[in-house]
Amino acid sequence: MNPAINVGAAPVATPWFFYGLAAAAVISGLLVITRRNAVHSALALIVTLLSVAGLYLMLYAPFVAGVQIIVYAGGIMVLFLFVIMLVNIERVSKERQFNRIWPIGLLASCALLALFLSAFKKGKSLFPDRIIPLPEATNTQGIAAMLYGEAGKMGQYTFTFEIASLLLLVAILGAVIMTKKKI
Amino acid sequence: MIDSFLSYLGSTVPPANAGNQLWVLIYVLIIFAAVSLTVMWLINWVERKALAHFQVRLGPMRVGPHGLLQPFADALKLMLKEDIIPDQADKAVFWFAPVIGLLAAFTVYIVIPFGPSQAVSDMNIGILFMLGVSSLGVLGIVTAGWASNSHYPLMGALRSSAQMVSYEVAMGLAVVSAILMTSLNPSGTGTLSMIGIVEAQQQQGIWFLFKFFPLGLIAFVIFAIAMVAETNRAPFDLPEAESELTAGFHTEYSGLRWSLFMLAEYAAMMAVSSIAVTMWLGGWLRPFPNLMHGPTWDFIFSLFPGLSFVAFAAFAFIGTVRMPKHSYFKIQTVGLGIFGLVLAFIALILLVISIGGYVAQAHATTGPSPTGLLKALATFNEGIGYVYWFLLKVTIFMYLFIWYRATWPRYRFDQLMKIGWKVMLPVSLGALIATAIVGVIVK
């Protein structure tokens, strides 16, 4: 929340909201990987996703926040829960939670942390002139323009976007074929 | 603080957009109280009475005249009832599940536009927010079913999650086709804002229900079916199918927690009805706002709220007169009479406000804009008109919910899924594509 980025727009809320949401996201993120009970993990993941949605709102990106809630919290997580509920919880809770390659995991985490730190350090010099500060009223349109284009012109990401949707379609068909024995 | 309170009166944007935090708080409180009360008292009573009369029964008759106080008695009973948490249940999740459902159901009301400025917030992504948050309601049901650690609730939860995820797709597509229609505005851009959608209908001079006939109607019907499924009401009440799963996901719940589920269910019913009204039935707009405009028409339509209450009061008085003349019914007779008087008093106030609004409008056309009381009356008149027409339309939907429940048997799970995926989804997709094509041609 650098006020300098969003020139002319009032801050959505006080920085305390940011700290609150960030803390919620981090804590529930930790709960996701430490809870033995899979349903608890899933619920914690939902809290993480909602906190992140809140962060998007603070960044004047309501569309992304809305999509985050609909797709992840409302859709995917419900399916997650659906699947998890069919699993025998008692058996799972007796199994080992972490596998043996934790050193590699630790290494990866350290690398990620380093990446974050460098991004944070260099962020100010990297991003300001590349981020287009969009006021809330038009950034949904902005996303649309990038994805679909406007005034007869193809958007910046139209092709990539369509490729992604095609990929998803293929994935769906694959899933159907794999599960259905005869069509 | 008082300045802030007064200065906002008559504002044309919702308080959150005006940055008026005091009014945000007031609105939230009003909406929360009003929704809880309508759900707890009015809808509960109407549903029981209407259902009873469908089924050649009388319904509640004892607590209060014609059972008017029955919902309060029930609420009291539920609050005092022992709150049982099963021994094997996952206690934390069990405790939290109804809260999730309730939160989701009530958060939605933030963006529901009862009028152009009668909403907490006019969000840019209003409809998206609404669909997203209302889809979180299923989490309450799923976690409740799982946390009960019992077979029937688990099956209810499984059914409910599958059902909601499936019907959300058709629902979303139907909504998108209405959103497409907003892009035919004179201004040329569509909107996701709930207020913007209603305004688009006003600007285009047609409810989206009738736009591109029958495309708007198809989308509306799809939504109207999907919203019944989303709220787990008959004939799609499989997650709580009484005769199959005893009570589905809330089998193990009792007392206050159970009543939270009921509250959430009814609040969600009102919320989805509000979406339908906003998207297709012109939201807060009164009938024919463009054809029949002018002070006289405004006045005639502004009499409706007052006249409705006159009708309610008349019903109450007729009931008072027809009450059996027996000492046993004395309290009830007096109570109903007082209730009628209260209604008549409300009717009087509403009529005064509408007349005051007419006078103010007449003043405004002839001389300088009115101030003081007259201005306040005009403002109230306008606001009451908006809220009245909006709630009237929502009421129709609420009544339909009850009607469905009295008439239809319950679908089976596989049939429900088949309808969701094989009928509703293609039809709504087709309607969406057709709407887009027609829209491009028209534009």
Place this chain on the structure above:
Amino acid sequence: MVEKYKKQYGSGLEAQSYLGQNYFTVDRSLIPDFLKLLRDDEQFDYCVDITATHYPKREKQFDVFWILYSFARNERIRVKTQIADGESLPSSFPIWPTADWLEREVFDMFGIKFDGHPCLKRILLPDGWQGFPLRKDYGILQQDKEWVQINLGIESGQ
């Protein structure tokens, strides 16, 4: 029909009639074959009921009845056989699936065992029940007394 079977089975089979209702009294050894014959050759395809009667003073204590009906002939007959206590009968479940519960009930009430029944266990009474209630020598009062003494801790429920 009667003559045919009399010839075939001889003394093991006796055809009688009482108040216009026909019944065969057959020897226990003929039981599965004769019933199967009735179903296959005489079209008695509907087994109305299977039941028994207890005569404690007789040597062969039980009369077991099959009440059969033929849709094609619109005729109802009974088959009756006598067995002693402890003897078992072949199950008629393979002939008429409806015999499943009917035989279970006979077992439940009389303790007559049916060989080849898929799951011969008590049906109306709880699994742990003692004795067979429809036997004539079943002590109702004694049973009742025992139950109240164990479960209610009182001397007698009567």
Place this chain on the structure above:
Amino acid sequence: MNELKDKSLPHEVSPSNLGSSNLDLDTPDKPYLDSNELIINMGPQHPATHGVLRVILKLDGEKVLGTECVIGYLHRGVEKIAENRTYTMFNPYVDRMDYVAAVSNGLGYCQAVEKLLNIEAPPRANYIRVILTELNRLASHQIWLGTHALDIGAMTPLFYTFRDREEILKIFEKYCGARLTTHAFRIGGCQYELYNGFEKDVKNFLSFFPPKMDEYEALLTGNRIWIDRTKNVGMLSAKDAIALGVTGPMLRASGVKWDIRKAIPYANYKDFDFEVPIGQNGDTYDRYLVRMQEMRQSCRIIEQAVNGIPEGPIMAKVPKVIKPPVGEIYHSIEAPKGELGYFIVSDGSTQPYRVRVRPPSFVNLQALDTMVKGQLVADVVAVIGTIDIVLGEVDR
């Protein structure tokens, strides 16, 4: 279900497939996608099991792999009671078996004892018996319709049927003082002469009831959801039905035109002109239609009977002390639920040596497993409803 239909029964019946409704709870079938099978206990306290039926369901998700009925929760030892009562004293007990069709139970018992005594009830008594029994059939079918529809989720028909059943119960009450367990008949005829205005009451009912039936049908017969929920649900082919000993409307819905009132007429049913409605597919919808048709046919019978009640005595000459000669008799009638039979063994004393009741609900309930295997949980409820059981009769 299709597998079962193709199987030619009863001659190649395989015991593991048909009739034996005994779950092997310890050895699960092959797991599907490694998901665990669910063993669910439906009842004895469950809103849709019509009393105290307990069905243990083995489920794969929502699909039913097998069922086992656990019955006997309402067992009162009626048959044992009979051995300790005189013939007359036992008469009221039979009303308590199928308590929604008490009159039919009484008719069956009285006629069985009459047969044993070799006496015949006088024609006037027979007419009264027919009228009351058919009224009772209507009442029983109304309860079936209401509860069946409620199980499938339609709440309203329940109240409609109970409203109209009330009129029938009023007639019973006026006739014999009781509404439910009527004990309307006596061995040898009827105890009570018709009250004044009986014919008028019955005729009023006959003009009142058919429009109400149209009302039920308006709610259900053409209802898309009702059809979806009942068509092809709980299929029972004619061969299966016969092999399982299923009788009554269930057998007729499977396409077997067999009604004891026509096949082996009792009372004076052969005097009346009525049809025996049958179904084609043997599914739940056909059973619904058959029962609805039966109700209309019952109205026809009542109409003919009430217009032709002869004068005369209502009791045959029955000895004061009923002491039938040694012998055994089986007599059955077409109760609303199927063939209700009484097998009475007399040893020449005043008490029956053995009374065996052949309960239609009990035998019909056996078909549950065959009918629901491979279907969904919701269908179990529909099928229990369509079998039309009364646990008082199943458990006796």
